[in-house]
Amino acid sequence: MSERMSAHTRTVLNVLSERRCHLTAEEILARADGIGTATVYRALDHLTESGRIRRLSLGKKSAVYEYIRDAHMHFVCSRCGAVYDIQADLSGMIREAAKCSGHQVDWSEITAHGLCGACMLSMETEGTLCGNPAGHGDA
Amino acid sequence: MSERMSAHTRTVLNVLSERRCHLTAEEILARADGIGTATVYRALDHLTESGRIRRLSLGKKSAVYEYIRDAHMHFVCSRCGAVYDIQADLSGMIREAAKCSGHQVDWSEITAHGLCGACMLSMETEGTLCGNPAGHGDA
DNA sequence: TGACAAATGAGAATGAATATCATATAATAA
DNA sequence: TTATTATATGATATTCATTCTCATTTGTCA
Numbered sequence: 550m551s552e553r554m555s556a557h558t559r560t561v562l563n564v565l566s567e568r569r570c571h572l573t574a575e576e577i578l579a580r581a582d583g584i585g586t587a588t589v590y591r592a593l594d595h596l597t598e599s600g601r602i603r604r605l606s607l608g609k610k611s612a613v614y615e616y617i618r619d620a621h622m623h624f625v626c627s628r629c630g631a632v633y634d635i636q637a638d639l640s641g642m643i644r645e646a647a648k649c650s651g652h653q654v655d656w657s658e659i660t661a662h663g664l665c666g667a668c669m670l671s672m673e674t675e676g677t678l679c680g681n682p683a684g685h686g687d688a
Numbered sequence: 689m690s691e692r693m694s695a696h697t698r699t700v701l702n703v704l705s706e707r708r709c710h711l712t713a714e715e716i717l718a719r720a721d722g723i724g725t726a727t728v729y730r731a732l733d734h735l736t737e738s739g740r741i742r743r744l745s746l747g748k749k750s751a752v753y754e755y756i757r758d759a760h761m762h763f764v765c766s767r768c769g770a771v772y773d774i775q776a777d778l779s780g781m782i783r784e785a786a787k788c789s790g791h792q793v794d795w796s797e798i799t800a801h802g803l804c805g806a807c808m809l810s811m812e813t814e815g816t817l818c819g820n821p822a823g824h825g826d827a
Numbered sequence: 828t829g830a831c832a833a834a835t836g837a838g839a840a841t842g843a844a845t846a847t848c849a850t851a852t853a854a855t856a857a
Numbered sequence: 858t859t860a861t862t863a864t865a866t867g868a869t870a871t872t873c874a875t876t877c878t879c880a881t882t883t884g885t886c887a
Contacts, residue, residue, distance in 0.1 A: 555853090586844090587844095587866075587868085588865075588866055590845075591865080606747060608743070622782065624791050635785050639778050642776070646761065646774050646776035647761075647763050647774055650763070651808075652772065652804045652805055654801070655766060657799065658798070659782060659797070661796040666790030666791055669790075694833085712874090713874075723836090726836060727834075729876075730835085750875085751874085828887105831884105832883105832885080833885095834881105835880105835883085836879100841875085842875090842876100844871100844872085845871080846870080847870075849868100850867090852864080853862100853864075854864090855863095856859100856861070857861090
């Protein structure tokens with residue numbers, strides 16, 4: 550639990566812990582100035598394995614990483630692609646359900662898909678027509 | 689909602705609907721004999737868009753697809769990689785939580801990670817030592 | 828039967844993630 | 858300090874799932 554951490558790994562961790570959002574490896578790479586690609590991926594692996602960050606597949610092509618804070622679920626807008634955090638903790642119920650099947654839950658993730666508030670609004674306003682298909686929420 | 693479907697798309701749908709499990713595009717490709725790669729991927733896209741099947745990212749490198757039946761969550765064993773279906777429907781609660789944030793949920797997915805029953809057993813038996821690191825559950 | 832749209836497949840292209848490997852850096856021993 | 862060893866790093870090559878291209882085929886309907 551208290552392994553030592555290289556400076557670069559710490560930098561990567563800081564990039565994530567300093568902001569409350571989900572970043573792709575590429576985005577992290579850009580923000581962790583001067584650190585090579587392989588090193589960033591390795592750091593992300595170490596941090597994921599040591600339980601400090603979490604790797605999520607939100608349906609996008611590339612995985613995103615987030616610093617582990619409070620329990621929350623993710624909402625991905627099918628129209629604009631924005632990702633929102635939704636405060637809700639159903640982990641207890643998930644743990645129970647899995648326990649009934651004989652499995653021990655370490656952690657769980659919930660991803661909801663649908664139309665985000667911003668898109669609903671712009672669809673009303675603009676009459677379902679176009680409008681910029683991306684840009685709300687996320688970070 | 690009632691678009692027509694090409695023979696190949698129907699074949700892909702059948703491959704999925706005939707078995708109660710999650711298959712990668714590659715596995716589907718192997719079972720949909722004689723259909724080309726691009727066609728299988730296109731069929732999977734169509735079926736996903738029309739809501740007949742679902743594309744899931746269970747943390748593996750490649751996505752898996754499943755025919756939509758009853759609501760259930762997924763349990764992925766961190767040790768052996770097996771995927772189990774867990775009967776539990778928390779979609780109502782998820783929908784409510786998202787609604788509070790102003791979003792409209794279309795569908796949601798839950799993935800729990802941890803140690804599966806089979807692995808717990810073999811770890812006890814074999815004293816936490818090796819043992820075949822894969823092979824339980826899934827399909 | 829003609830004409831246009833959609834589907835198909837072989838293969839090229841893309842791109843995220845991983846592997847390789849020689850070098851650099853840190854940790855420990857003597 | 859100096860030797861010894863393990864680990865970290867980064868440039869680059871590689872892998873591999875997925876998507877794209879485009880010429881050809883098939884389906885649909887007037």
